[in-house]
Every structure is written in C-alpha cells, then in structure tokens.
Amino acid sequence: MDDVLADATGQLINLYEKEFGVRVARESMNHREDREKFPAHNEAVFQFVFRKGFFRSMPVNEHSQQVMKKLNEKYEVFIVSSAMEFPNSLIEKLEWLNEHFPFLHWKQFVFCGKKSIVHGDYMIDDLPHNLDTFNGEKILFTAPHNMQYNHLTRVNGWLEVEQLLLK
Amino acid sequence: MDDVLADATGQLINLYEKEFGVRVARESMNHREDREKFPAHNEAVFQFVFRKGFFRSMPVNEHSQQVMKKLNEKYEVFIVSSAMEFPNSLIEKLEWLNEHFPFLHWKQFVFCGKKSIVHGDYMIDDLPHNLDTFNGEKILFTAPHNMQYNHLTRVNGWLEVEQLLLK
Numbered sequence: 001m002d003d004v005l006a007d008a009t010g011q012l013i014n015l016y017e018k019e020f021g022v023r024v025a026r027e028s029m030n031h032r033e034d035r036e037k038f039p040a041h042n043e044a045v046f047q048f049v050f051r052k053g054f055f056r057s058m059p060v061n062e063h064s065q066q067v068m069k070k071l072n073e074k075y076e077v078f079i080v081s082s083a084m085e086f087p088n089s090l091i092e093k094l095e096w097l098n099e100h101f102p103f104l105h106w107k108q109f110v111f112c113g114k115k116s117i118v119h120g121d122y123m124i125d126d127l128p129h130n131l132d133t134f135n136g137e138k139i140l141f142t143a144p145h146n147m148q149y150n151h152l153t154r155v156n157g158w159l160e161v162e163q164l165l166l167k
Numbered sequence: 168m169d170d171v172l173a174d175a176t177g178q179l180i181n182l183y184e185k186e187f188g189v190r191v192a193r194e195s196m197n198h199r200e201d202r203e204k205f206p207a208h209n210e211a212v213f214q215f216v217f218r219k220g221f222f223r224s225m226p227v228n229e230h231s232q233q234v235m236k237k238l239n240e241k242y243e244v245f246i247v248s249s250a251m252e253f254p255n256s257l258i259e260k261l262e263w264l265n266e267h268f269p270f271l272h273w274k275q276f277v278f279c280g281k282k283s284i285v286h287g288d289y290m291i292d293d294l295p296h297n298l299d300t301f302n303g304e305k306i307l308f309t310a311p312h313n314m315q316y317n318h319l320t321r322v323n324g325w326l327e328v329e330q331l332l333l334k
Contacts, residue, residue, distance in 0.1 A: 078284050084273040090257035106251040107281040113274035117245050119286040119302070135286070 001081040001093060003126040003143040005068070005101070006058040012037070015048050029144035037144065055092035060100050063158035069103055070166055079104065080118050082130075083111035124161060128152060139164070168248040168260060170293040170310040172235070172268070173225040179204070182215050196311035204311065222259035227267050230325035236270055237333055246271065247285050249297075250278035291328060295319060306331070 002008035009026060016038055017023045029037040038045050048054055071077055079097060083089045090111055097109060110118060115125070116133035123134040124141050128149050131138035139161070140152040155161050169175035176193060183205055184190045196204040205212050215221055238244055246264060250256045257278055264276060277285060282292070283300035290301040291308050295316050298305035306328075307319040322328050 078281075080284070084261065084276050084278075087258055087261055090261065090278070091254055094251065094254055094257065105280070109251050110277060110279040110284055111251075111257070112277040112279075113272070114245075117247070117277055117287070118284050120284065 001079060001097075002058075003061075003145075004124060004141045005061055005064045005079070006055075006096070007061050008058060009037075009144060011054070011058050012045060012048060015054075016041070016045060019044070026144060030147045031144075033145055049086055050088065052088055053092070055086070055089040056096055058096060061158065063162075065100060067158040067162045067166070068101060070162065072103060074166065075121075077104070078108050078110055078118070078120070080110040080112060080115055080123075082113065082115065084113035122165065124155070168246060168264075169225075170228075170312075171291060171308045172228055172231045172246070173222075173263070174228050175225060176204075176311055178221070178225050179212060179215060182221075183208070183212060186211070193311060197314045198311075200312055216253055217255065219255055220259070222253070222256040223263055225263060228325065230329075232267060234325040234329045234333070235268060237329065239270060241333065242288075244271070245275050245277055245285070245287070247277040247279060247282055247290075249280065249282065251280035289332065291322070 009029065013024055013026065020041055022039070024038055035042050035046060068077070079101075081093055083093050093111065094106070094109065097104060112118070115123075115130040119135045121136045122139060123131055123136060124139045125131050126141045126143040126146055128140065128146060131140060131152060138152050140146055140149060140154045141161075142154055142156045155164060176196065180191055180193065187208055189206070191205055202209050202213060235244070246268075248260055250260050260278065261273070261276065264271060279285070282290075282297040286302045288303045289306060290298055290303060291306045292298050293308045293310040293313055295307065295313060298307060298319060305319050307313055307316060307321045308328075309321055309323045320331075322331060
C-alpha cells in the first residue's frame with residue numbers, strides 16, 4: 001500500500017511542511033532510506049505514522065485505481081500491507097481501501113508484519129527486502145528510497161505496471 | 168485464532184446464555200456448521216461477532232499458551248487469522264494476542280480475508296476450506312463444526328499439537 005497504491009512519501013512531505021515550515025522536494029529523497037529522507041527531524045517524522053488519521057488520509061497514487069481495476073479483472077489480486085507495527089493503521093487501511101478501491105473485496109486484503117508468509121505469481125512492492133523472500137516474479141515499484149537497487153525488475157508508476165502485466 | 172488459540176465457541180455459548188437464558192451444551196453442536204450451532208436465533212448469534220469487545224474478551228483455549236511458546240522456540244510461527252470481515256476484530260485481535268501471547272512479535276501476525284495467500288510447512292486450522300488450499304501439511308484442529316470431516320490429520324487440542332510437532 002504505502003508508496004505503491006498510496007502516496008506515503010507525499011503525505012510525509014505535506015506533514016513535514018506543516019510541522020517545520022519547509023517543503024522538501026521529492027527528488028531530494030532519492031537513494032535515501034526511510035529514516036534519512038528529510039534534512040532534519042527524521043525521528044520526529046517517523047512519529048507521524050503513529051498519528052491518528054495518518055493512513056486514513058493518504059493520497060492515492062496516480063493511475064493506481066484504474067490499473068488495479070483492470071488487474072483485478074485478469075488476476076486474483078491481493079493487497080498485502082505491513083500494518084501490524086502501527087495498530088492505528090489496521091482500521092484506517094481497511095477504510096482507505098474500501099473508499100478508494102471499492103471494486104476490491106475484503107477477502108483480497110492481507111495485513112501482516114512480515115511479507116515472507118505470502119506466495120503468488122507476482123509481487124509488486126517498493127521494498128527490496130519484501131521482494132527478496134517472495135517465490136514468484138518480483139517487481140520493484142519505484143520510490144525515492146529504492147533508487148539505489150538495480151537487481152530487480154523495476155516499474156516507474158502504475159502505467160508501467162499496466163504495460164508489464166496487461167499488454 | 169478463533170476455535171484454535173481462542174475459545175470462540177465458548178464465547179458464543181456464554182453470550183447466548185446471557186441473551187436467551189439457555190445454556191447450550193458444547194457437544195450438541197457437534198457436526199453442525201457455524202450458522203446452525205444453536206437451537207434457535209442463529210442469525211442473532213452471528214451478529215454477536217460484530218459487537219465491540221467480542222474478540223477482545225475471548226477466552227484462551229486450554230494449553231494453547233504453553234504449547235505455542237514451545238512451538239515458537241522450534242519453528243518460525245505465524246498467527247494467520249481471518250479478520251477482515253469484522254473490522255472491529257482487527258485491533259481487538261492484535262490486543263488479544265499481545266496480552267495472551269506476549270512472547271510472539273507483531274511480525275508474526277497476519278490478518279487476512281482468505282488464507283489461500285499464505286504458504287508454509289504446516290497449517291493448523293479448524294476450517295477444512297482454509298486447509299484445502301495450503302501447500303504444506305494440513306492439520307485440522309478439532310472443533311464442533313468440523314467433526315464430520317475425516318480426510319485430514321486431526322488434533323484434539325493443544326497437547327496433541329505438542330505430541331505431533333514437538334516430540
């Protein structure tokens with residue numbers, strides 16, 4: 001979900017600006033791991049995710065709805081999200097999916113701590129360590145924190161997912 | 168979780184008695200599917216699970232804590248629970264696990280809609296349809312609603328899990 005279906009990075013940029021009065025450019029985060037994305041206050045930023053509403057109000061990533069709708073017609077799709085670390089996020093993520101992806105059924109949702117438990121034909125994820133343990137084809141969804149990895153098939157946005165899996 | 172780690176059947180029997188004044192014997196439920204376990208009011212019983220606190224206050228199944236603790240020392244254990252149908256249950260199940268199984272880490276928890284997405288070496292479950300799609304060894308945990316199934320390895324309680332997986 002985060003930084004694949006949802007624009008988690010954008011949400012952090014917005015909250016950072018509100019809190020510290022500085023608008024950080026998305027490009028400045030390239031090649032940086034999660035806890036070093038901002039010029040300062042990275043520990044404070046990490047606390048944003050525990051705030052009520054953080055996940056519920058996440059912007060939707062561009063083209064994710066239209067491409068997911070088509071994927072869902074061709075494949076058995078599951079949304080697998082690391083949610084267990086943030087207890088608030090459980091209900092917020094469920095409500096977010098119901099609002100923005102109403103064509104998906106709750107049977108398709110998986111909230112977990114560690115993604116090594118799931119299997120399938122394809123996994124699309126922004127974190128290489130989630131992909132590393134997957135049995136099927138691994139697809140890295142471009143995000144600022146994964147620009148430094150070159151060992152995986154990469155998609156730059158949802159239109160490239162469409163190209164790869166629906167053409 | 169339900170009817171494996173947690174005594175969901177016992178929780179329903181208690182709530183039924185409180186609501187309708189009749190204590191239903193656990194044995195009378197043998198061979199009955201979920202929606203026909205009680206002599207009457209089965210639709211009302213199904214609504215119990217949507218009540219706040221239903222999952223949070225679930226009794227712990229006998230011997231589940233001590234055996235799970237040992238399993239957790241020998242195996243990579245995941246708790247996989249169908250929770251998505253009942254939005255309240257998400258946070259309640261997480262809190263319940265943290266209270267009664269404090270030796271497990273949130274990385275070991277999976278709340279899903281459909282268990283066909285998980286894989287592993289062994290699955291212990293009370294519902295044959297969850298086991299049917301599993302890649303590894305399938306172990307049916309005895310519950311009133313599964314007495315009629317004879318095609319799977321069966322364990323009658325947690326001491327038999329210990330016998331099977333820890334001896």
